[in-house]
Structures are given as C-alpha cells and as structure tokens.
Amino acid sequence: MAQTADTIRAAARETSDYVIDRRRWYHAHPEVAYEEHDTTAQICADLDALGIPYERPTATGVVATLRGGAPDAYLEDGTPRRRLMLRADIDALPVSEETGEPFCSLNEGRMHACGHDCHIAMLLGAARLLAHLTDELRGEVRLVFQPAEEGGNGSKTMIEAGVLEGVDGVYGTHIWSDVPAGKVSVEAGPRMAATDWWRIDVTGRSAHGAMPNQGADAVLAGAAIVESLQAIVSRNMS
DSSP states (O other), X not given: OHHHHHHHHHHHHHHHHHHHHHHHHHHHSOOOTTOOHHHHHHHHHXXXXXXXXXXXXXXXXXXXXXXXXXXXXXXXTSOBSOEEEEEEEOOOBSOXXXXXXXXXXSSTTOBOOXXXXXXXXXXXXXXXXXXXXXXXXXXXXXXEEEOOTTTSOXXXXXXXXXXXXXXXXXXXXXXXXXXXXXXXXXXXXXOSOOOOXXXXXXXXXXXXTXXXXXXXXXXXXXXXXXXXXXXXXXXXXX
C-alpha cells in the first residue's frame, strides 16, 4: 500500500500540468446543458490520446472504462471484483465571462462559472494517472462524464442509459472555494445543496377597503410564508 501511495503521488505531480492545460481548454469552450457537443468530442479525443476505451450512451455523455490487471481483478464469470465509478459533470452556465483571463470563454453568454471545467480536467487527470496503475486495480473503474447537471436532469438520462449498473460505489467530486487548496473534504451525510420545486396556493377572501377585517389578505399570508420558510432553513442548517 505504501509503495502504491508513493507511485500515485509521483504520478500526480507529473499529471498536474496536464490537468491545468485541459482545464483551461474546457474553460475557454463552455457549452450549456445538452449542447455539450464540442465538449464531448474533445473529451473523446482526450481519452483516445490516453488510449482509454469509451462509449457514448447519450448524445453528449461519455462513459470510459479502465480494466484492472491484477490477477484477481475478475471473478470466474468475468465480473469485476469491484467496479467503482468516478463522475464529472461537463455543462456550463448561461453567464457572460468578464474575468479577462487569457483562457476566458470564447462562447458569448456561456461560462464555466461552477467549476465543471475543473471537474472534466480532474477526471481526465485521474484517468491518466490510473491508466498507469491498471496492474494494481482489482476490478474496474468507470469514468462518467455527465451532461446537463445544471437543472437539466442529466444524471437521470445517464442512469436510464445504464451507467450505474454493476457499480459498487460512486465518487462525484466538486471543487469548493472554502476548502484550502491541497485538501479534500470527505464527510458522512449531505455535502452539497440542491434545488427542487414545490407550489403553495394561498386562498384569500376579498373585502371592502374600509373593512379589511372582514377579509383574508392572501398577499400578507404569502409574505409570512416566505419569511417563515427562510427562517426554518437559516436556523436549522448550514
């Protein structure tokens, strides 16, 4: 284990410039949900350069596989002893970039403002690193590049395409500015926020303006609901 860890550290140092280079390319070429055609094509090109086989189960999704070469990597029926999945989202946001960076967005009104360019580069970096360690792998590593994370249900389409079949565990990472560089935050329980939708209908009762006490003000009730819901969230969780 110690020898493997040392090998990974050395390979990571050699992979650093590659990850930075890939991140900057993807940052400069952002595409929003379900429009990630150039992004997907480049991911495939990068995987080809690494010699890693892949499939495209959806129009803009990519699934690559690293097969372990350890003597006991596969059971007698050909099933991998373990199959772990590493996942990265690949879509950008409809945001105009004004950073002035030399690798800033070349697509007007599109920007990798949530770090998915980093996630692509990180997964490619992991793929490059693990490709040199396949003899140590006692099973398979599935690399999933998922489209349409930003409100597009891209995970659902990929799941329906079968990317979770036969998977023993999934690691989906996200960069976070509050975590110091060089550190990885791993804890049990919920890690990130998510969005959802629900509807509340407030039914009022009209009254004469001079006699509001005879009515029920739906606007006032709605405002109270909004304020109370916000208090519930802000007083109970980070």
